[in-house]
Amino acid sequence: MPPDLKKTCFVIGPMGKGHIDRLRWLAKDVIQPILGDAYSVFTPDVNELGNIMDHVIRSCDRADLVVADTTGNNPNVLYEMAILDAMGRACIPVKFQIDKKKKIEAMPFDRAQYRYFELEQETAAAREKLKDVIEKVQAQRNTGELFSNPITNFFQNPLNSLASARGLARGYVRNFVTPCLQGVIIDGPDFAVGKGKLQVQTLLPTRLAQATRGAVEKVFEQGRIKKVVVEAAGRSITAYVWAEHRDAKNNPIIVDIPTAMAALFDNVHARLGSGNPRDPKSADFRSLEDDEIGQFVRYLKIFSNEGIANGLMVANYKMINVADSFEPNLLD
Numbered sequence: 001m002p003p004d005l006k007k008t009c010f011v012i013g014p015m016g017k018g019h020i021d022r023l024r025w026l027a028k029d030v031i032q033p034i035l036g037d038a039y040s041v042f043t044p045d046v047n048e049l050g051n052i053m054d055h056v057i058r059s060c061d062r063a064d065l066v067v068a069d070t071t072g073n074n075p076n077v078l079y080e081m082a083i084l085d086a087m088g089r090a091c092i093p094v095k096f097q098i099d100k101k102k103k104i105e106a107m108p109f110d111r112a113q114y115r116y117f118e119l120e121q122e123t124a125a126a127r128e129k130l131k132d133v134i135e136k137v138q139a140q141r142n143t144g145e146l147f148s149n150p151i152t153n154f155f156q157n158p159l160n161s162l163a164s165a166r167g168l169a170r171g172y173v174r175n176f177v178t179p180c181l182q183g184v185i186i187d188g189p190d191f192a193v194g195k196g197k198l199q200v201q202t203l204l205p206t207r208l209a210q211a212t213r214g215a216v217e218k219v220f221e222q223g224r225i226k227k228v229v230v231e232a233a234g235r236s237i238t239a240y241v242w243a244e245h246r247d248a249k250n251n252p253i254i255v256d257i258p259t260a261m262a263a264l265f266d267n268v269h270a271r272l273g274s275g276n277p278r279d280p281k282s283a284d285f286r287s288l289e290d291d292e293i294g295q296f297v298r299y300l301k302i303f304s305n306e307g308i309a310n311g312l313m314v315a316n317y318k319m320i321n322v323a324d325s326f327e328p329n330l331l332d
Contacts, residue, residue: 009041010059012080013069020045022096022121023069030119030126031067034134039064060084065137066091067130070116071098073108081111085149088158090137094119094130110150155270162270163263165292169299172260177202177304180239180254181316183232192228192241192252199247199316200254203325204297208268208289209280210322210331211261216240219330225255245326257331258300264292 011027013019023043032041044056060066060083068081070093084091093116097104104118117133119126137147146152151159177200184196205211219225225240241252268288269278279285297319304317322331 006040007035007038007064008059008062009035009039009065009067010063011041011043011067011069012056012060013043013077014072014074015045015076019069019071022071025121025123026067026069026094026119026126029123030130031134034127034131035065056080057083060089061087063089064141065134068093069096070094070107071096071104073105078108078111085151086159088147088149088152088161090141090147091149092117092130092133092137096121114149154273156274157266157270162267165264165267165295166299168258168260168263169296170303172258173300173303176237176239176256176258177317178313179232179235179237180230180256181313183230183237185228185241185252186231186236188228188241188252189226189243191246191250192226195251197316198230198252198254200256200318201325202300202317202319203255203257203322203330204319205257205261205293205322205331208261208265208293211257211259213259213262215331216257216259219257224327224330228252228254230254242326255325258296261293261296264289264296267292 009027009031011023011031013023013026015023020043024045027041027043032039035041042059044052044059060080066084066089068077068084068091070077070081081091081093093107093111093114095104095116095118097118097120106112107114107116117129119129140147146156146158155162180198180200183198185192185194185198187193205215209215220227220240224243226243228239228241230237230239239254239256242255245253247253268285271288272278272284276284280289300319304313304319322328
């Protein structure tokens with residue numbers, strides 16, 4: 001198999017004097033023979049320019065499998081395991097008994113209920129102990145099963161799988177607001193077709209349920225908004241304009257409820273924690289919902305402000321609370 005197609009196994013652990021030789025032995029003599037030529041097995045001390053933590057985090061993010069030597073509960077290693085937990089990556093913790101007169105130290109409290117594997121510093125024995133564990137982890141990864149750790153157990157998701165309010169807001173500005181400001185309406189009611197240099201109003205809902213496609217369709221069916229097609233930057237965008245409201249020159253105003261926000265429902269449910277009720281009327285739910293909406297609005301302001309160099313954004317774009325819009329009861 002060509003080297004660029006190999007899977008990777010990252011072996012992390014203490015890197016100080018007396019530890020790095022054990023880490024290299026674990027990678028080369030124990031793990032590499034188990035995984036075979038289909039894998040490239042490496043440790044953090046590979047020759048690479050740049051910040052070592054950049055290399056470590058990038059390797060954690062890219063690795064198909066990570067084995068962590070947690071002997072001594074080294075804080076750097078535990079920090080790296082926390083990164084892996086947040087990413088939902090497969091990580092096998094191992095420990096070695098350095099002093100045979102002492103018991104192997106237990107994992108810290110946060111990790112105490114999760115398994116680790118005690119290994120002897122003898123190649124054949126260590127290899128035999130890890131072989132079944134690695135095979136089970138590989139099978140779990142192939143089926144897409146969630147790896148169990150404190151974060152995934154609580155959120156039922158890796159943190160990096162939750163919708164980012166920042167990413168949603170950035171995509172909304174780039175993919176909807178900016179093209180609409182620069183586009184021309186090519187289809188829709190007579191009063192709108194052919195109009196360009198459009199005004200765009202984003203209505204900011206107070207509840208996530210108001211940002212669903214169902215909520216928008218309900219307003220459309222009531223005749224309070226009209227569907228239009230905007231041609232912009234070589235593509236067509238379906239949008240809505242106010243049915244009864246125009247700008248000072250009697251031109252249509254695009255009005256939008258950002259349905260991208262509905263993805264934040266999953267964040268609220270995850271942040272409630274596994275096993276907790278998902279009651280939209282509960283104080284906990286409302287508090288988390290307010291926080292997710294608040295994050296989206298803050299980032300929306302940031303990304304729209306970044307577009308101030310574009311005069312169209314300054315003159316023709318507004319973010320408006322529903323209660324302050326032309327129709328305060330629009331989403332009731």
